[in-house]
Amino acid sequence: MRKPDGKIVLLGDMNVGKTSLLQRYMERRFTDTVSTVGGAFYLKQWRSYNISIWDTAGREQFHGLGSMYCRGATAVILIYDVNHPQSLLELEDRFLGLTDTASTDCLFAIVGNKVDLVEEPAAEDQEKDGRGPGVAGRGGEAPKAPKQVQPEDAVALYRKILKYKMLDEKDVPAAEQMCFETSAKTGYNVDLLFETLFDLVVPVISRHRAQGPPQTVDITSYKTPRQTPSGCCA
Ligand SMILES: Nc1nc2c(ncn2[C@@H]2O[C@H](COP(=O)(O)OP(=O)(O)OP(=O)(O)O)[C@@H](O)[C@H]2O)c(=O)[nH]1
Numbered sequence: 001m002r003k004p005d006g007k008i009v010l011l012g013d014m015n016v017g018k019t020s021l022l023q024r025y026m027e028r029r030f031t032d033t034v035s036t037v038g039g040a041f042y043l044k045q046w047r048s049y050n051i052s053i054w055d056t057a058g059r060e061q062f063h064g065l066g067s068m069y070c071r072g073a074t075a076v077i078l079i080y081d082v083n084h085p086q087s088l089l090e091l092e093d094r095f096l097g098l099t100d101t102a103s104t105d106c107l108f109a110i111v112g113n114k115v116d117l118v119e120e121p122a123a124e125d126q127e128k129d130g131r132g133p134g135v136a137g138r139g140g141e142a143p144k145a146p147k148q149v150q151p152e153d154a155v156a157l158y159r160k161i162l163k164y165k166m167l168d169e170k171d172v173p174a175a176e177q178m179c180f181e182t183s184a185k186t187g188y189n190v191d192l193l194f195e196t197l198f199d200l201v202v203p204v205i206s207r208h209r210a211q212g213p214p215q216t217v218d219i220t221s222y223k224t225p226r227q228t229p230s231g232c233c234a
């Protein structure tokens with residue numbers, strides 16, 4: 001198998017819908033999922049590039065694996081549940097640090113999933129084949145709950161990420177372009193999310209190719225430069 005040209009990693013708390021979003025995009029369906037153990041990936045061909053998309057486990061017990069999955073990532077998708085404010089806070093507190101191993105020019109997208117569960121036009125069910133248990137719908141059914149996390153909160157997190165990564169807003173895609181609300185259940189915005197990201201990742205991959213393999217420093221074999229008598233390094 002050819003080595004993937006780029007790598008996208010999905011991160012976020014358990015139950016936010018990482019596996020469901022990836023399944024919706026890659027397999028065009030929404031089915032029952034089981035909580036992810038470790039991680040799994042899909043390969044997606046986009047133009048002439050092979051992109052690996054990694055699904056990770058949100059469960060605390062697998063947290064240590066996160067930075068391993070993020071190693072060299074070209075893009076990271078940070079996912080929260082629009083009905084659970086804590087899941088957005090967790091992105092900053094628990095998951096952002098895992099991206100330290102990603103590529104230095106890694107792109108970030110922030111995704112509020114499960115908008116089909118909130119009372120907003122954007123969350124309107126597009127699905128024609130019935131609704132899952134507990135999901136409120138139209139026409140006299142139980143009212144949907146108001147959205148708990150607003151898009152501005154995601155934009156604020158995006159700006160914090162840029163600060164954390166010491167990136168200038170001028171040099172990266174705008175927050176409005178990188179913050180999405182989705183529903184893995186209905187498919188709302190799912191293609192838009194992945195395909196926007198693929199289009200943004202392609203120039204990064206081409207740049208990496210032009211620059212050659214990443215320059216890494218092996219600190220275990222690092223030797224202090226010899227000093228010449230004049231004080232310059234030999
Ligand atoms: N209504 C609704 N339910 C969703 C949506 N996305 C996921 N779910 C449900 O939420 C639950 C968790 O979804 P998963 O995709 O397994 O969540 P995950 O983030 O992969 O969880 P971990 O693997 O444990 O980290 C499942 O019952 C899904 O059916 C969505 O957009 N709308």
Ligand SMILES: [Mg+2]
Pocket residue numbers: 018019020033034035036055056057058
């Ligand atoms: Mg999962």
